[in-house]
Amino acid sequence: MSLRHAVLAALLEGDASGYQLAKRFDVSVANFWSATPQQLYRELEQLERTGLVAGRVVEQRRRPNKRVFTLTPSGREELRTFTARPARPTAMRDDLLVKLQAVDAGDERAVRQALAARLEQAREKLAGYDRLRDDLLDGRDEAEYLREADRVGPYLTLMGGRRYEQENIRWTADVLAILERRAGNR
Amino acid sequence: MSLRHAVLAALLEGDASGYQLAKRFDVSVANFWSATPQQLYRELEQLERTGLVAGRVVEQRRRPNKRVFTLTPSGREELRTFTARPARPTAMRDDLLVKLQAVDAGDERAVRQALAARLEQAREKLAGYDRLRDDLLDGRDEAEYLREADRVGPYLTLMGGRRYEQENIRWTADVLAILERRAGNR
C-alpha cells in the first residue's frame, strides 16, 4: 500500500501531471520504486478523492490539457505519519536470480547472456545516477552539499541506488567469471 | 509470472509439500523471491493442473496427511526454456527508501529508527547466509566447492544475497552517520 506514499514523496519534488510523474518515476524514483503510468493515473485519482492531493486543469495551447497535482496539507501530514509507521520487511523478487538458481538444470549459455545483459544495464544505470549526482552537487563536494541542502532525502536514496548498482556490477562480473571458468573445464 | 519458476527452481532441491516449500522460501529462496504460503498453495495447484509438477498424498500417522510435489519431465523442460527466455528488468520496491526520500518532510527520528532496524535485519540475514554457506561448503574452500559441486546455482545466488546484505549494512550505517551528524548540528 505504499505506491501511494511513493507518489506523495515524488510530489515533494514539485507539482506534476500523471505523465510527468511517470517520467519522474523512471529517473529519480525508479531506483527504489517502480510503477507504470496506469498505476499512477489510478493512484492519483484515488489520492484526489481522499484529499491528499489536489488536481487542477492547466490549459495548454498546441498541446492537450493536463491535470497537474499538488500535495495538500493533509497529504503532507499523511507522508509525515507514514515515515513514522513501522516499515514492513522488503520483499525481493528477481527473475535473474531465479534463473541462476536453476542454472544447473537450465540453459547455461543463456543464463550467462542474461548476466551479461544485467551487467550492461547496471553500468548504464550507474552512469545515469552519476549524472544525477553531478546535477545535484553542482560543483560542491558531498560534505558541502549535505551542510547546505535543505533536502537530503533524494541525495541519500540516490547514493543507495549507486551503491546497489556498483555491487551489482561486481557481483555479476564475478559470477560470469566463475561460470566461464567452469564452462572452459568441460 | 515467475513465481511459477521460482517454485519449480525450489523443487530442484527435492520434493516438498506446500508447507515445506513455504519454509524453503523463507530460507534459501527468500534471498531473491518471496511468497506467502497462500501463493504457494495456489501455484502448486495450477502447476499440477498443467502437468509441470505431480502431487501425491503421503499418509502420516500422528500428523495430517500431506501432498508432496515432484517436478515432472515437462516441469524440468519448462524450467529449461525459462532460463533461455529474456528476463524482464527487475522492479525494485523498497518502503524504507520511500521514507528516506521523504525524510526532510517527515519524522526524521523515526526514519533513523527504521534505518537502524534495517541495519539490524541485514546483520541477521547475513549471519543466516553465512551459516547456510558453511553448510554448503562443508569444510571445503570456495574454489574446491565450485570444482566439485554438481549444482552451483544455489551457491551463487546465496553469494548474491550475502553481498547485497553486506552492502546494505555499509549503506545504512553511512546514512545513519550522516543523519546523526546533521541532527547534532541543529
Next chain:
DNA sequence: TCACACATGTAACACGTTACATGATTTG
C-alpha cells in the same frame, strides 16, 4: 496448559501488468 510446529485451505480485496485507444506537435 499454553504456545509453537505441522498441514491445508477459502474468500475478498489490493496492487501490478498488458494491450488497446486516441490524437496533436515537435524533431530528425
Next chain:
DNA sequence: CAAATCATGTAACGTGTTACATGTGTGA
C-alpha cells in the same frame, strides 16, 4: 514523412496480501 514526445485514459487479467478457518502433535 516518420518517429518520438506530450497527454490521458479503459478493460481485462494476473499476482500478491490479509484475514479467517480448522485440527493434531510436541515441547517447555
